[in-house]
Amino acid sequence: MDERAKLLGRGAFGYVYLCTRSDTEEMVAVKTILEEDTEFAEDEVRNLKKLQQFDPDQNCLVRFNRYQEIQKNYLLEFEKLDMNVQDFLEQSSRPLHLSEIQVITQQMLVALKALKSIQMVHGDIKLDNIMWRNQQLEPRNIKLIDFGVAQDVCELRCGDILQLLPQRAPEVLLGLPLSEAVDMWALGSVIASLYINNELYSSTCELDGTWKLKTECSCPTGNISTSSTTTRHEDTQAFVSLLKQILEVDPRKRISPSEALLHPFLTLTNFPSDLTEDLSDNKAAASIKKPSSKHLLSADTP
Numbered sequence: 001m002d003e004r005a006k007l008l009g010r011g012a013f014g015y016v017y018l019c020t021r022s023d024t025e026e027m028v029a030v031k032t033i034l035e036e037d038t039e040f041a042e043d044e045v046r047n048l049k050k051l052q053q054f055d056p057d058q059n060c061l062v063r064f065n066r067y068q069e070i071q072k073n074y075l076l077e078f079e080k081l082d083m084n085v086q087d088f089l090e091q092s093s094r095p096l097h098l099s100e101i102q103v104i105t106q107q108m109l110v111a112l113k114a115l116k117s118i119q120m121v122h123g124d125i126k127l128d129n130i131m132w133r134n135q136q137l138e139p140r141n142i143k144l145i146d147f148g149v150a151q152d153v154c155e156l157r158c159g160d161i162l163q164l165l166p167q168r169a170p171e172v173l174l175g176l177p178l179s180e181a182v183d184m185w186a187l188g189s190v191i192a193s194l195y196i197n198n199e200l201y202s203s204t205c206e207l208d209g210t211w212k213l214k215t216e217c218s219c220p221t222g223n224i225s226t227s228s229t230t231t232r233h234e235d236t237q238a239f240v241s242l243l244k245q246i247l248e249v250d251p252r253k254r255i256s257p258s259e260a261l262l263h264p265f266l267t268l269t270n271f272p273s274d275l276t277e278d279l280s281d282n283k284a285a286a287s288i289k290k291p292s293s294k295h296l297l298s299a300d301t302p
């Protein structure tokens with residue numbers, strides 16, 4: 001690989017570089033995983049090979065081309081994507097519209113449906129792992145990346161620790177049996193945070209945070225609001241209705257990706273909230289690094 005290759009991103013396990021294939025001249029993203037993390041690289045390759053049975057574009061999954069092992073260092077080649085949602089929020093300094101959240105939700109449900117069909121758990125659904133292929137030109141084309149900690153459901157054991165704390169499902173926290181439903185919880189946490197533009201909680205107590213997440217999203221009227229004076233439109237109500245079914249504490253009752261794809265929120269074409277939302281007023285709430293509890297709760301939250 002060219003030593004001057006541009007760095008596209010970095011994570012706990014690897015650096016991702018922009019490279020040009022010598023045979024096709026195609027720009028690709030190459031994730032390098034060094035020797036000390038060989039085990040993770042092997043797991044990721046194993047998972048990515050399983051996913052090659054899917055059409056990556058139809059299933060909202062990053063396209064994995066091939067890999068190379070050089071003295072226990074791994075190079076994994078992917079289609080080049082554009083920007084992850086976390087970086088977009090930081091760079092654009094504006095909250096996402098509900099219509100944009102709808103697209104992300106829909107695309108990620110398609111990806112989770114594919115994973116569920118082969119009993120695979122992603123285990124690390126978060127804003128950094130959701131990427132646009134081309135944010136400007138193809139805002140509706142979104143892909144799930146990073147299968148480094150993905151596992152088959154049958155490999156999961158009670159007490160396994162998966163997911164970062166803000167996205168961690170209650171059954172993980174409680175050491176209960178685990179299933180693909182943990183990814184649905186994580187997606188719920190992600191889209192809720194996009195809506196309120198905050199981490200849902202900043203508690204250091206795991207269960208306290210999960211309790212807050214649940215209560216904030218399950219108040220009887222579904223009154224998550226960005227402002228106490230905001231009129232709640234049908235689109236907001238539909239969003240909250242779906243969110244409540246995703247953030248169902250009991251994983252056996254939690255909505256599945258296929259069921260969620262049929263939810264009315266995903267068929268909406270009009271978004272009055274997008275038009276009436278005063279985004280400039282919301283800018284204060286847009287700082288995703290500075291949670292503000294006033295944007296989490298409505299007055300009638302229990």
Ligand SMILES: Nc1ncnc2c1ncn2[C@@H]1O[C@H](COP(=O)(O)OP(=O)(O)OP(=O)(O)O)[C@@H](O)[C@H]1O
Binds near residue numbers: 013128
């Ligand atoms: N195909 C791609 N095209 C462009 N950029 C990418 C691509 N894949 C990953 N990236 C960038 O690199 C970052 C890290 O990638 P990835 O999540 O695969 O690494 P990781 O080491 O497994 O990360 P983590 O710390 O989340 O486990 C991503 O958040 C993204 O910004």
